[in-house]
Structures are given as C-alpha cells and as structure tokens.
Amino acid sequence: MPIQLRWSDLDAYGHVNNAEMLRLLEEARIAAFWATDDPAAGATTAVLDSSPGADTLSLIARQEVEYLAPVPYWRAPLDVQLWVGRMGGASLEVCYEVCSPLGEEPAIVYTRAMTTIVLVDRASDRPRRISTREREAWSPYAGEPPAFRRSR
C-alpha cells in the first residue's frame, strides 16, 4: 500500500521521526480497514466503520515497532505491506513492513511493526466481539507476525 511521506515527517536529524512512523502506520490502517463507499474497492478488508459517529471505536492497545534503518525523505510513496496477525475475541493484530518506494533498488525494509487493536462498543464503552463479517473479510489477509529481531 503506497503511503506518502510529508517533508515535515523528518526531524532535525533529517530522518522520519520515530513517532511520526506511527502516523504512517495509522494511515496504512485507515486505507486498509476503514469502510469506503468506493465501489472499486470490491471484496476488501474495508468493513470497519471507524468514523466518529460510528458504533464501534477501534482502540490502540499496544504498539511494537522495530526501526531497522533510518527513513530518508522520499517523494515517491513508501511501500507499506500490511496484514492481519492473530485475531482474538475482541482484538486483532495488524502487522506491517514499511519499505522503500516500489521500484527502488535495492529494496529496503525500514520498519517492522505490530498494532493490537481492540474493538469497543461505543454505547457500552466495552470491548465487543469481532463480527462474522469482519472475520471473514480479514481472514484472507492473515499471516505470521513480523520477523522481529529483538524481543523482550
């Protein structure tokens, strides 16, 4: 999935700031998961209505991010690979590899990351189960967790 940098994502070291990287992951999640009216979207993971007025809130419960190499400024969009890790009752893991723009050689994996999302029912303010429709939409994109180098 192409994710466009902004020049202001760089910090005073001239690299994409480590906090800003989480905004890039956020943009990738939105592109992948948020429901869209676009008929071209076809069969898709985009079944989650996370708009402010929606019934479900998707809360970030955990982030794990490995920064393998500093990300310089690119005018072409970064190539963000995104897939689904473990699905629990009310939570799911979203996994990512953030890579140099498509077509650039050599291809570089800058960052590996995993986000744990909990679906929360806005009315009750409590976690709600992943629906059958959501599970079916996301299952084809399931995969192994990222190949993190370090671990606790």
Next chain:
Amino acid sequence: MPIQLRWSDLDAYGHVNNAEMLRLLEEARIAAFWATDDPAAGATTAVLDSSPGADTLSLIARQEVEYLAPVPYWRAPLDVQLWVGRMGGASLEVCYEVCSPLGEEPAIVYTRAMTTIVLVDRASDRPRRISTREREAWSPYAGEPPAFRRSR
C-alpha cells in the same frame, strides 16, 4: 518527571493520539538524558550529548508501548516515570510509566513503554560502546522492565 500536554496532542476522538504519545516519551528522554549546562542538575543521568553536532547519535531501535487507558486533555503536566532497563554493550532500554498529573486522585497509569536506544558514533556511523561515565551515571536508575500486560 512533569511532561506538559499540548491541546493538539488530542486527535478527533478527543484523546491523546497513540503516535503523539511517542513524542511525550521523547520529551521525557530529553529531559532525563541530554546533557545540560544547568549546574542545578547536579549528579544526574544527563550525560549524553545528543545535539545535532555531537559525536554520538542515539538511534531508536525499538519501541514497545501499551496503552492502558485513553489520555484526556490535562492542563497540569502528566507525571512520567522514567528508568533504565537492561544495558547492553552499545544499547540501553529506557522504561516509562505515563501517569495522571501528580496530586490527581485516583492516580491513573495510562501507558507503559520501553524504548531500545542504540548509541551510534557519528564519524564511523557504527554502534559505539556505552562509556564508563555513562554507565555509572545511569546505573542508579536501573530497574525492571515495565509490567506489560500483553506480550507476543
């Protein structure tokens, strides 16, 4: 350590955004670790010169963050507890608990986090060992890693 929120740290859900939380951790690290000319600083962890022209670059290699509760807007500074986890040859772990402002009851732990930092020699662009002076400055602040709820 008191860390002041900005109103713009909130996102459209009205909570501190998960990416913005990493900026708060960054501010806490700077307050704790960056060398200062302030004589009031006394005996201190602040022995690391991370200014842009310095010999050492402290790179973020890994972030692990657990978001336990949404952070609302506070005008009083958040209370960020910061300590040192494992020290390796060229890397160290910085551990945090981000809490409600001091004096607020009940006290709330919003976030637990751990950052792995690698010290890089700017001239050679390669990791460099933690110096004896740094190790001595940081050792009194060593502690166990944060009590994360979830793990891989």
Next chain:
Amino acid sequence: MPIQLRWSDLDAYGHVNNAEMLRLLEEARIAAFWATDDPAAGATTAVLDSSPGADTLSLIARQEVEYLAPVPYWRAPLDVQLWVGRMGGASLEVCYEVCSPLGEEPAIVYTRAMTTIVLVDRASDRPRRISTREREAWSPYAGEPPAFRRSR
C-alpha cells in the same frame, strides 16, 4: 507567558517549523484565554470556556505571521507576549510576540503574529456577540496590533 518547545518542533533544517509556530501560538492562547478552575488565576483573561462540550466554539478566521528570525531549539521556555487587538462584535484579534527565553541576552523577537478569532454559538452554529463579562476581562489587555514589517 512561558511556552515550552518540544524537540520535535524542529524540522529538517534544525529550526522550529513555520507550521509548528502556530501550535505554539495556540498553546499561548489556551494558557491566556481558556477558563480555569485554578483559584490562583485571580482576575484574569481566562473567561472563555472552549472545552469540547462548551456552548461557544472559538474559530480561527485568520492568521498573519511574520517570521523575523529562525527559532533554534531552546530547553528553556520561549517568552510569548500576548495581548488583545481590535475587538469587534463577535470577533477579536489576539496579538503575539514570540521571544527568546527570559534572561537570555540579547533578547530576540523571533515572530510577530495576529490571530482573528470568531466566537460561534454551538447550538445555532452562528457567530455570537462577545459578552460584557468577556469584554471587561479582555479590555485591560488591549493594545496596538503587532509592528509588522511587511504588509500587502
């Protein structure tokens, strides 16, 4: 009014980014104008309830900003002077000078700026008149507009 920089306010040129400057102005406005429960605030400009659930929304209608000198990173808070310019029926001008930290010599005026704010009634979504209480609270802080160098 002391306004604390964050290291991430710097951009890749190593100066506070021009957009980020508007966040600093926002923080200065909040410190000056937003109602507070703090009894130490005493007689004050802080009579405006701009909390998300409040009756009044203060919308930014216009910003005019002159950047006189690049702002480097300071650990001590910048000194932001803030006063009230012209008050209209439903709008007011907030004027600023953003200066180097108090006590630094020579003192530097980095930025002069003016924000036009319109008070909007949330229920009707239309501008509402400045109240007598607000006008009385703000009048002692009235002054001339900033001494801009350039103009249209």
Next chain:
Amino acid sequence: MPIQLRWSDLDAYGHVNNAEMLRLLEEARIAAFWATDDPAAGATTAVLDSSPGADTLSLIARQEVEYLAPVPYWRAPLDVQLWVGRMGGASLEVCYEVCSPLGEEPAIVYTRAMTTIVLVDRASDRPRRISTREREAWSPYAGEPPAFRRSR
C-alpha cells in the same frame, strides 16, 4: 494540485487544525517548486533545489491565512490551487486556494493563503536574487494575490 489529508490532521474539534493547514501548504509548495529528476515533469516551476545540502535555503518570512470554512476529513485529496504573486528581488509570494476534492459538489473554498518566501544563500547566509532561470520558470504562473475578505 492534489494534497492528501491525514486523519491526524484533525484536532479534537474534528476539523483540520489551523496549524496543520500550513503543513498542507508546505506540501503543495514542495510539489510545485522543488526540483525533480522526473522527466515527465517537463517544463515546470520545479527549478528550486531546496534539498538540505543545496546552495539555497527558502525561508518562510510571512504567512497570511484566511480560514473560510472548517475542513472535515476527506479521503480523496484536497484540490489546492497554487500560483505566484509578486516577485521581488530576493523574495516571492506563493498564493493558494485550498478547495474540496475535485468532483465534489458543491465545490468549497476552505482557505485562502499567501506565503512570502525569501531565497537565502547558504554559504553567505544572506538573501540572494531570484535567478533568471527561476523568474522565467515562475512567470507563467503569476497572478493576483488571493481575494482575502479581511485585512488589517
């Protein structure tokens, strides 16, 4: 020029924050002015090398921004019109209208703005004259300043 919003551009009021708007203008300037190796760019305004190592620094001297209507979240890119206002010896005005995405009806002009840029020679740290090549590249895009509603 299409400029993509990020969800994090929204603030707690659910609209694009007034400071964040300046980042959108920055992205539009970069897309229009920064030199590119892309041969498809053809005859173009993109003759300014503003990369960190370049000879010229383009400093923001002044911003004037009118916010005509709050900008909601759009997944489709905003349509930013950009043209050149007055060119001085070492400075130029960049003018903008930030509009709803192309094809949306009714079209909305959200923001009008003007940025004064000063070209600074990095070696001498002093303003340098706009070159003939730059003047020729930018002249076809010259126009009247934005139709601001308010003025000093």
